[in-house]
Amino acid sequence: xxxxxxxxxxxxxxxxxEQGNLPNLAQLVPSNTSAIILISNPTVYDLYGATVExxxxxxxxxLYSLQIPDGEQYKxxxxxxxxxxxxxxxxxxxxxxxxxxxxxxxxxxxxxxxATYMRGIRFIQVxxxxxxxxxxxxxxxxxVNHPLGKNMIGAFYQPIAVHIxxxxxxxLPDRExxxxxxEVIKYGMILDAGFxxxxxxxxxxxxxxxREAIIYAVKRSCEIKADVVSKDEKEAGMRAFLNFxxxxxxxxxxxxxxxxxLHGEAVGCGMVQAAELSHLVFGxxxxxVEEIRDLVAAIGCPTLAPNLGNERWLALMMxxxxxxxxxxxxxLLEAIGQAKITEVPKEALLDVLNRTxxxx
Numbered sequence: 001x002x003x004x005x006x007x008x009x010x011x012x013x014x015x016x017x018e019q020g021n022l023p024n025l026a027q028l029v030p031s032n033t034s035a036i037i038l039i040s041n042p043t044v045y046d047l048y049g050a051t052v053e054x055x056x057x058x059x060x061x062x063l064y065s066l067q068i069p070d071g072e073q074y075k076x077x078x079x080x081x082x083x084x085x086x087x088x089x090x091x092x093x094x095x096x097x098x099x100x101x102x103x104x105x106x107x108x109x110x111x112x113x114x115a116t117y118m119r120g121i122r123f124i125q126v127x128x129x130x131x132x133x134x135x136x137x138x139x140x141x142x143x144v145n146h147p148l149g150k151n152m153i154g155a156f157y158q159p160i161a162v163h164i165x166x167x168x169x170x171x172l173p174d175r176e177x178x179x180x181x182x183e184v185i186k187y188g189m190i191l192d193a194g195f196x197x198x199x200x201x202x203x204x205x206x207x208x209x210x211r212e213a214i215i216y217a218v219k220r221s222c223e224i225k226a227d228v229v230s231k232d233e234k235e236a237g238m239r240a241f242l243n244f245x246x247x248x249x250x251x252x253x254x255x256x257x258x259x260x261x262l263h264g265e266a267v268g269c270g271m272v273q274a275a276e277l278s279h280l281v282f283g284x285x286x287x288x289v290e291e292i293r294d295l296v297a298a299i300g301c302p303t304l305a306p307n308l309g310n311e312r313w314l315a316l317m318m319x320x321x322x323x324x325x326x327x328x329x330x331x332l333l334e335a336i337g338q339a340k341i342t343e344v345p346k347e348a349l350l351d352v353l354n355r356t357x358x359x360x
Contacts (some may be wrong), residue, residue: 001016001017001018001021002016002017002018002215002218002219003015003016003017004017004219004222004223004226005226006138006139006158006162006226006229006230007226007230008140008158008229008230008233009233010140010156010157010158010233011140011158011159011160013158013159013160013161013162014028014161014162015138015161015162015164015222015226016028016161016162016163016164017133017164017166017215017218017219017222018164018165018166018215019165019166019167019211019215020165020167021163021164021165022048022051022052022055022126022163022165022167022168023051023054023055024055024163025052025055025056025099025124025126025163026055026056026058026059028124028160028161028163029056029059029097029124030097030122030160032095033059033061033095033096033097033122034061034062034092034093034095034096035061035062035063035064035090035092035093035095035096035097036056036059036061036062036063036064036096036097036098036099037063037064037065037066037086037087037090037092037096037097037098037099038052038053038056038063038064038065038066038099038101039065039066039067039068039083039098039099039100039101039102039106039109039110039113040052040065040066040067040068040100040101040102040106041067041068041069041070041102041105041106042067042069042070043070044070044101044102044103044106044128045065045067045101047128047168047171048101048128048168049065049101052099052101052126053065056099062090064086064090064092066082066083066086068082068083068105068106068109070105071105071258071259072105072145072253072258072259072262072263073257073258073259074105075105075108075109075143075144075145075258076144076145077144077146077153079109079144080109080112080113080144083109083110083113084113084117087113087117092117092121093118094118094120094121095121096121096122097121097122097123097124097160098110098113098114098117098121098122098123098124099123099124099126100123100124100125100126100127100137101126101128102126102127102128102129102132103127103128103129103131103132103136103176104127104129104131104132104135104136104137104263107125107127107132107136107137107142108136108141108142108143108144108151108154109142109143109144110123110142111123111125111140111141111142111157111159112142112143112144112153112154112155112157114142114157115142115155115157116155120157122159122160123159123160124159124160124161124162124163125137125138125159125161125162125163126162126163126164126165127162127164128165128168129169129172129176129179129180130169130172130176130177130179130180130181130183130184130214130218131176131179131180131182131183131262131263131264132180133164133166133169133180133218133222134180134183134184134187134217134218134221134222134225135183135221135225135242137159137162137164138162138222138225138226138229139158139225139226139228139229139233139239139242140156140157140158140159140229140233141154141156142154142155142156142157143155145258148254148319149250149254149316149319149320150250150253150254150258151250152319156233156234156235162222164218164222166209166211166214166215166218169209169214170209174207174300175262175265175300176262176264177207177209177300178207178264178265178268178299178300178301179262179263179264179265179267179268179301180264181203181206181207181217181264181299181300181301182245182264182265182267182268182271182296182299182301183221183264183267184199184206184217184218184221185199185271185295185296185299186242186244186245186267186271187220187221187224187225188336188337189244189271189275189292189333189336189337189339190241190242190244190331190333190337190339191224191228191241191337191339192220192224192337193335193336193337194337195220195224196295196336196337199217199295200291200295200298202217203295203298203299206299207299207300225242228241228242240331240341241331241339241341243331244271244274244331244332244333244339245267245268245269245270245271245272245273245274245331246267246270246320246331247270247274247317247320247328247330247331248266248269248270248271248273248274248305248317249263249266249267249268249269249270249271250266250270250316250317250320251270251308251313251316251317251320252266252269252270252305252306252308253266254316254319255306255308255312255313255316256306256308261302261306264301265301265302268296268299268301268302268303269296269301269302269303269304269305270305271292271296272292272293272296272303272356273305273352273353273356274330274331274332274333275288275289275292275293275333276289276352276355276356277330277332277344277348277349277352278332278333278334280348280351280352281332281342281344281345281348282332282333282334282340282342283334284332284333284334284335285335288333288335288336291336304356304357304358305353305356305357305358306357306358307357307358307359308357310350310353310354313353313357314346314349327343328343328344328349329341329342329343329344330342330343330344332344
């Protein structure tokens with residue numbers, strides 16, 4: 001088993017990474033747990049619900065299961081209300097533990113429910129998509145979406161553990177693998193040039209979910225994120241680097257309607273746009289821009305953004321959480337592995353939109 005530890009001011013916890021470790025989940029549940037609530041969605045529950053429930057029954061505490069609808073459009077206040085209602089009806093107290101079994105939607109929404117139910121109960125992340133395993137399950141960002149912006153209502157709230165079984169990735173469609181790999185390659189772009197080069201060399205093994213390659217990619221991604229979160233838990237500084245490509249990506253998701261593109265697909269395309277912007281603002285080499293574009297394409301993500309109209313693009317990006325005093329900031333690259341946050345002239349942004357947006 002690979003083990004990564006996360007250390008933050010508000011909590012320290014392990015990330016367990018192994019192929020086939022789902023049945024070992026019970027070892028992470030604290031002994032003083034009063035009850036367990038398992039939150040999943042129908043797709044994931046049908047595949048792994050029985051295995052997880054069997055593992056958790058070893059705790060010999062009341063176990064309740066709730067399935068929320070599958071899809072980014074359901075990461076909403078309305079779904080959150082359903083979760084609160086269920087927990088209140090089951091009379092869960094502050095010693096209950098919430099287990100989030102699913103991808104980013106389940107993990108983000110469940111984490112926010114845990115953060116706010118009775119002002120906070122413990123929760124465990126059991127991510128079942130590659131994107132959730134390398135990104136959203138680690139670091140304590142929890143949230144729901146709003147029609148005016150993605151992840152605009154949430155809290156920083158750390159889990160007590162993250163339990164990653166890479167075997168579950170075999171059940172994912174190719175689009176989900178590509179979406180997850182977008183977040184994997186992001187870590188190399190912003191903080192580890194050597195890992196970026198490794199991803200280029202091993203991209204086909206990653207797409208095929210080669211056991212050794214995927215475990216290394218997940219572990220290295222978690223190590224990088226854990227290091228960033230330990231230094232900047234609440235995104236006051238360098239944690240913002242993890243949003244490389246996300247300002248463009250979130251605009252795509254919101255502009256098209258949540259669920260039209262997967263989050264990782266939008267981020268992959270957004271990283272190409274951010275690389276082009278980095279070339280204009282910081283002089284990132286044209287060779288590096290093309291390497292990023294080629295790698296995004298190689299993992300199976302789009303490299304050409306949808307045509308939302310420049311005014312709509314700008315309006316959506318103004319809702320980005322990095323916007324301060326109506327000034328939009330971007331995470332850009334000075335070089336591969338060297339990220340920096342900066343304000344961007346509107347002219348440069350419009351130039352990039354005109355060159356990276358589909359004209360059809």
